[in-house]
Amino acid sequence: MPIPAKAFQRWLHGVAPDASTSDVCRAAGIKRSTLAQQLVRGKVAGATVVSISRAYNINPVSALAQFDSFRQLADVAPQPTRAELVSQISTPDLLRALLLRSVAGAAGPECTSGGGGAGPGVHGRTAPVLEPPPHATSVRDWVEAIDDGELRHRVSAATGIAPQNYSAQLTANRLTPELAIATALAAGVGAAGGLVATGLITGAEAGWPPGARQEALDTMTDGELTTLAGERLQTLGRALRRQEHDQERTDKIWENLG
Amino acid sequence: MIEILQWTTLAACGLVALARIPSAVRGKNRTLFYIFALMTLAILLSIEGPYVAIDRALGGLNVANLILRLVIFAAIYFLGIRITRGFGATDAYRLITGRIGMAVLGLTSLTVVAVFLMMDTQGSSVGMTAVASRNAANAPLIAYYGAAGRAYPAYVSLALLPAMARAVTSTLPVLVRVGAFLLGTGSVAVALTLFFPFYPPDWGATAKFVINYSAVLCFVFGLALIGLAGLLYGKSAPRPKTSTEK
Known part of the structure; x- marks a missing residue:
């Protein structure tokens, strides 16, 4: 149901290839520990993707649409x-x-x-x-x-x-x-x-x-x-x-x- | 094992009673303090060492056991009143304080006292077990004595049970619902004491001990939890957000 960590990592690499995790977190205004926890659990929240896409000027809807559980958004x-x-x-x-x-x-x-x-x-x-x-x-x-x-x-x-x-x-x-x-x-x-x-x-x-x-x-x-x-x-x-x-x-x- | 259970229950109950002293001094819900004090006394009187010591001081006639029964009646009566009032269970409140409740209380108290006076109660023995085995005339009497002693608490518990079940499934704060669940569990345990005579003999005394003490522990922790919830989000907490606020 949620976004798998692997797919998220792949997407993040496409969005911000050179940025470190802490850069991304700072830009998106998410706590590092929150993101780390979501990655460890293997389930990334939709809100995380939305905040990161906003920080990198991507439309959150099209960003979400790249994940299987949200593909209807495309x-x-x-x-x-x-x-x-x-x-x-x-x-x-x-x-x-x-x-x-x-x-x-x-x-x-x-x-x-x-x-x-x-x-x-x-x-x-x-x-x-x-x-x-x-x-x-x-x-x-x-x-x-x-x-x-x-x-x-x-x-x-x-x-x-x-x-x-x-x-x-x-x-x-x-x-x-x-x-x-x-x-x-x-x-x-x-x-x-x-x-x-x-x-x-x-x-x-x-x-x-x-x-x-x-x-x-x-x-x-x-x-x-x-x-x-x-x-x-x-x-x-x-x-x-x-x-x-x-x-x-x-x-x-x-x-x-x- | 049983000893540990007894002393921890005593300690838990005593601590809660002590914790209620400041508010009792301020005059807030003083009955709750009395309830916990009575429960502490009751637990003290059901443990071998203190029981024998106290009863010897009272003449070695097992008067302490009679006191224990009446103390339990008093504690459960006030407990029933406070809980039904608090949870707004008017039906249960009427069952406890109304004519029927008073009749049950009077009848069971009279039976306990009368049967006690009819027995030969020489020789301090906790739970009066030694008294039962000493002579043939005592054995049936002690059965009635015990049954009457369990009947009133069971009556009050059964009256409380529906109200607790309602509270658990309600929209009250979580801590209150957990507290109500514990009170309900305690009520079930007290009601189970009614069937002590029918338990298989091989269950022995342990089952009875566990039921009695888990009932007390459930009541103590349930009430303590509700009290704690009151401290946590009682007076100081803002009213819950209404959907008009933004």
């Missing part, structure tokens, strides 16, 4: 769907957009969204720059954005991961790179999308056009945006309630047994 990726792009906008950003629209709606009779092609910050009023992915629930939101109802089923059939383990990763806002790619393949979307949602690579590195998320947001109708924001808030509220409930319970335990 395929020509379809552009991200609108749902995918919107899923990578954080809830606070969505809410801000919603508020801005209602302010605009109150000011003028017609809500002026749209303005295609404009990147963040170009709009006069919809100015606030969107936070780059990942956000606090980006992994789950991404999977939900591409889920046709049977996706989790297909992923677990394809990879052999137990559905509850898959859900646990989504809840923790994590997904291993291999699973992220498998999920994208099972949904028929660009293979790199999940890596953006997990924060392994940036949207630009995955080939998402600049400002694509803002554009996607702008094309949403008020109804769509409000519904989506409502769903996000509801999920967030449930998670917060659960946390508060757990906190109350642990407080009670320590009150009595601490």
